Amino acid sequence: MKKLKTKKWLNWTSGILFVLILSLGFVSANNEERNFSIVKNLDIFYSLFRELNTYYVDKTDPGELIETAINAMLESLDPYTTFIPEKEMEDFNFMTTGEYAGIGALITRVDDYVYISEPYKGFPADKAGLKAGDKIIAIDGVEMKGKSTEDVSNKLKGPANTEVKVTIERYGSEKPIEITIVRKNIQINPVPYYGLVEDNTGLIILNNFTHNCSEVVEQALEDLKKQGAEKIILDLRGNPGGLLDEAVKVVNLFVPRGSEVVSTKGKIKQWDKVYRATKAPVDTVIPLAIMINRGSASASEIVAGAIQDLDRGVIVGSRSFGKGLVQTTRNLPYNTKLKVTTAKYYIPSGRCIQALDYSHRNEDGSVGYVPDSLVSEFQTLNGRTVYDGGGISPDIVVPRDTFSNIAYALVAQQTIFKYANVFCAEHKSIPEPEEFAVSDEMYNHFTGFVLSLDDFKYTSASRERFKKLVEAAKSEGYYDLNKEEFEALEEKLNVDVSFDLKNFRDEVEDLLANELLKRFYYQEGAIKYALKDDKVLKKTIEVINDEGYYRGILNGTVLSHAGDRLRR
Incomplete structure (x- = not known):
């Protein structure tokens, strides 16, 4: 048979x-x-x-063989041409619309179980009483031990207005708790925060270019102007992009109708298109600054690049990701799709956002070093010199923060998450984000918690470099001649967790505060706290408040980093 x-x-x-x-x-x-x-x-x-x-x-399994063959074939092309099987369609739709049906919470895997990482404020999980740190032990009576986050996510999602029973364990509670949640259509707000950061300077944080996000940005902009904002900062850091049309509409809020925003060019010439601002703008003269970093990609780069090329605002931060390839979704049989690269994005100056060589990138996928021989000059509307080669180079560069090995380890091993579970069980409240600070007592308590863990291990940056030194010394014959000295140095470089927690307190403290504030004040609280000591934001405010400097960048009398090849 x-x-x-x-x-x-x-x-x-x-x-x-x-x-x-x-x-x-x-x-x-x-x-x-x-x-x-x-x-x-x-x-x-x-x-x-x-x-x-x-x-x-x-x-x-014929299906698995074919899918493996398809994926291997597409991997030989660019990183963005992908096959979307039927089982991933819901995730794909969420990426483009920001909408899905479920309980409205982020989840994370810790050891053998999946936990609630962050319930969205006002959504079903939050209203039903789920909290960050809750361990999901069963869903509708089905044991969840050993299940992946994808498995648990699929069980939590379902048609709107249907019930799901979630059994959880909560730190400090003696017995499991069963909570019944009614699923709803979840629409994630693409603007998690906006407000005045100074008396007359408004900030809008845009996380994704999902359907109708431009309308949310427009509402935020109008509201900020009513509150007295005379300058606007748009934060696109970490924004991975999304819908092209929404990027054009966001730019349209600040530039005159008819302005070219971006064009696409590919193999099929009849698909080439120029996208222009088609509506009346909200404000074409209000001073504007956009913050970007290596996590700003695709639609974020279109917005930042168009604003820069049209000399409409200044760009502050670090060079963006470098994704300038256009994907078109093509329907395939059996509810599957092909997301295929069909063109490249070109911003108003004529430069392409895409990194010239997308096969050699940084570890996070962003564009790496581009040699001068592969870089071409272009001119902005006011005649400023800008360059291609991948991504958008900001007018004002603020060096990226780098984290210590212990900070990475605390996050990767979920140590801060685990501590927050203990802390929240013992504390019913903490000060408002604007007043909150990690006290010495709190940090000492956290340090004691970390030191009590037998399985918290990591390698220091010094020890990593020492390992490479030993390898080089052995290959050159120097190790055996100086073995005792090498062994003595190795002993001194053994990781001292207590020392590193003290030495890197500033960055560990910020990570700890972020987790705790999300527990008590949701994402908005964590954002408000982070803004207090945001060096990129501080520099942006400094630039936008100095009218002469701001105007000098835009008219080319002040040299910006975007036009300085030596700083690439």
Whole structure:
């Protein structure tokens, strides 16, 4: 019976493939050689697939084999051309719309269980009483031990207005708690915070370019102006992008109708398009600054790049990610899709956002060093010199924060998360974000908690460098000659957790405060606290308050980093 089913499946696949091959043969009569190559290689692939399914020693899953083949094929292209199987469609829709049906909470995996990481304020999980730190031990009676975050997420999601029973363990509670939650359509606010950071300077934080986000930004802008804002800062740090049309509409809030914002150019010329501001703007003269970093990508780079090229505002921070490739979603059979790169983005000066070589990037995927030989000059509307080569270089560069190894370890090993569970069980409140500070008593308590953990381990930066030194010394023959000295130095470089917690208190303290404030005041509270000591924001306020300096950057009388090749 299994052989018969496999044979029917292969015959059906063969028929589909035959039709595909025939159709490809008529795509272009002027490209017979290419069409023959396509038909030839599809025939080879089908024959190999048929032989593999028939004769391979172990049982194979045709669907898994094909998906593996598809993914491997697409990986040979750019990083953004991807296959979206049916099981991932819900996540894909959430990325583009910011909307899904579920309980409204972030989750995270800690050891063998998935925990509630952050319930969104006012959404079903929050209203039902779920709290950050709750361990999910069962959903609708099904044990969740050992399940992945994806498995748990799928169980929590479901049609709106349906119930889901979540059994949790909460630190400090003796017995498990069962909570019934009614799922709702969840629309994540793309603007988690806006407000006055000075008497006349407004800040808008935009996290994603999801559907209608431009309307939310416009409402925030109008409200800030009513509150007395005479200058605007748009924070796009960490914004990974989203919908192109929304990026154009956000730029349109600040530039005259008819202004070119971005254009797309690809292989299919009839798809090339110039996107312009089509509506009446809200304000074309209010001083504007945009903050970006390596996490600002795609639509964020279109907004920052267009504002820079049109000399409408100054850009502050660090160079952006460098994603300037346009993806078009094509429907495939059985509720699957292909997200395929079809063009590149070009901002008003004519430069391309995309890194020239997307195969050599930093560890986080952002654009790495680009040699001068691959960089071209372009001119902004006022004649300022800017460069391509990948991403947007800010007018004012503020060096990125780098974290110590112990800070990374505290986050990666969920140590701060675990401590917050203990702290929140013992404390019912903390001061408001504007007044909150990590006291010596609190930090000492945290230090004691970390030192009590047997499984908290990490390697210091010094020890990592020492390891490389030893490797080099051994390869050159110096290690054996100085073995005692190397061993003595190694002993001195052993990790001292207590010392590192004291030495790197400032950054550890910020991470701890962020986690605690999210527990008591949600995401907005954590944002308010972070803004108090945000050096990029402080520099941006300094620039936008100095009218002569601000105008000098835009008219080219003050040299900015974006036009300084030596600082690339």
